[in-house]
Amino acid sequence: MDTPQPQPKKRRISTATPSRLPKVTRTPSSSSATPTSRRTLKNPGKSKLSQTILPDDPNDRSSPGLDDAEVSDLMPVPKSSGQDDHHEGEERVDREDEAYDSANFNKNRPREDKAAIAALMRTFTPEQSARWSAYRQGKFSKESVKKLFGNMMGKPIPDNGAIIAGSCGKMFVGQITEIACEVMKEWGDDGPIRPDHLREAFRRYQADTGQIKSRTYKKRLF
Amino acid sequence: MSGRYQDDRPDDNRLPWGDHALQQQVARLMFGAGDVPTPSADTVRLMEDMLVQYWSYLAQNIADEASGNRIQVKHFLAALKNDPKKLARAQDLLEMQEELSRARKVDGGFADWAQLGSDKKQARGDGA
Numbered sequence: 001m002d003t004p005q006p007q008p009k010k011r012r013i014s015t016a017t018p019s020r021l022p023k024v025t026r027t028p029s030s031s032s033a034t035p036t037s038r039r040t041l042k043n044p045g046k047s048k049l050s051q052t053i054l055p056d057d058p059n060d061r062s063s064p065g066l067d068d069a070e071v072s073d074l075m076p077v078p079k080s081s082g083q084d085d086h087h088e089g090e091e092r093v094d095r096e097d098e099a100y101d102s103a104n105f106n107k108n109r110p111r112e113d114k115a116a117i118a119a120l121m122r123t124f125t126p127e128q129s130a131r132w133s134a135y136r137q138g139k140f141s142k143e144s145v146k147k148l149f150g151n152m153m154g155k156p157i158p159d160n161g162a163i164i165a166g167s168c169g170k171m172f173v174g175q176i177t178e179i180a181c182e183v184m185k186e187w188g189d190d191g192p193i194r195p196d197h198l199r200e201a202f203r204r205y206q207a208d209t210g211q212i213k214s215r216t217y218k219k220r221l222f
Numbered sequence: 223m224s225g226r227y228q229d230d231r232p233d234d235n236r237l238p239w240g241d242h243a244l245q246q247q248v249a250r251l252m253f254g255a256g257d258v259p260t261p262s263a264d265t266v267r268l269m270e271d272m273l274v275q276y277w278s279y280l281a282q283n284i285a286d287e288a289s290g291n292r293i294q295v296k297h298f299l300a301a302l303k304n305d306p307k308k309l310a311r312a313q314d315l316l317e318m319q320e321e322l323s324r325a326r327k328v329d330g331g332f333a334d335w336a337q338l339g340s341d342k343k344q345a346r347g348d349g350a
Contacts, residue, residue, distance in 0.1 A: 100295040100316060109310040135254025138247050148274075152281040153293060160319060161298045164312040165280065171308055172276045173248055173269060177255035192262040193252070202272050209305065212279045 098158050140166040176201050245270050
């Protein structure tokens with residue numbers, strides 16, 4: 001069922017009907033099949049594993065399908081049959097907030113090659129396994145991101161938005177750390193990353209991507 | 223934020239990974255991305271600071287996209303238009319969330335995750 005565009009401003013349940021949803025198939029990606037160095041494969045830019053078999057980790061609470069959402073999200077919640085009218089309005093509002101146009105997603109974006117990654121993981125040393133699971137399990141909880149962003153924007157943000165922001169933060173930390181390791185190598189240093197390396201890495205990130213420019217600071221010419 | 227990086231605050235009482243939960247996660251992610259197993263506390267604090275700077279930059283863009291209205295997921299996606307890696311990751315996550323919510327609605331949708339599903343079904347008394 002297609003909705004007319006643009007939509008009139010009445011309250012409707014999200015229009016992401018099943019017929020419009022993209023069929024989610026995990027196709028082998030063309031680019032991530034090469035088992036390169038450990039650090040490169042940890043590049044946060046590549047898509048995450050979703051159904052590979054992780055090394056057994058007693059602390060691993062992440063499900064096979066999703067590791068950026070909290071575990072409680074995965075438990076199917078039985079919907080109570082009688083819902084108050086009072087709550088129904090709020091639920092509709094939430095669903096509008098969560099609506100997005102999935103038809104505009106880039107369907108050709110590279111997906112991960114799970115077989116290659118699984119094969120690589122069998123060759124890991126314990127230290128590499130530790131690093132891999134540390135990055136996999138590290139996440140910013142939906143609740144804390146919601147609070148932080150709610151404070152920053154003055155308005156609450158939708159749940160999926162918090163998940164996205166959390167993953168962006170995770171990728172950002174990963175990218176900066178990677179650049180900092182490169183900087184450390186260039187400067188011939190060793191051991192833990194120092195704040196100097198981080199600052200240089202941040203400067204390079206800013207220069208490369210043009211992000212994180214302060215809007216209120218104007219460079220004084222004189 | 224004052225006094226964070228100054229030397230007059232003693233480091234002895236601090237946890238190895240930083241003061242609070244956010245810093246702990248940041249330290250963990252730094253190890254995952256290539257740092258030593260316990261990153262230096264100063265570094266973690268600086269990284270957390272940069273992370274919040276990045277998030278406020280992101281929040282500014284989202285607020286621009288929303289332009290005063292209620293904040294919706296599509297504003298997040300629009301704010302990431304200049305960062306293809308993060309945008310692709312966001313799209314992956316949204317698709318996964320859709321799968322999850324679809325699986326929740328259909329009874330027996332958790333057939334793949336038999337352990338998860340069967341517990342709940344037994345609790346509810348279903349025959350499946």
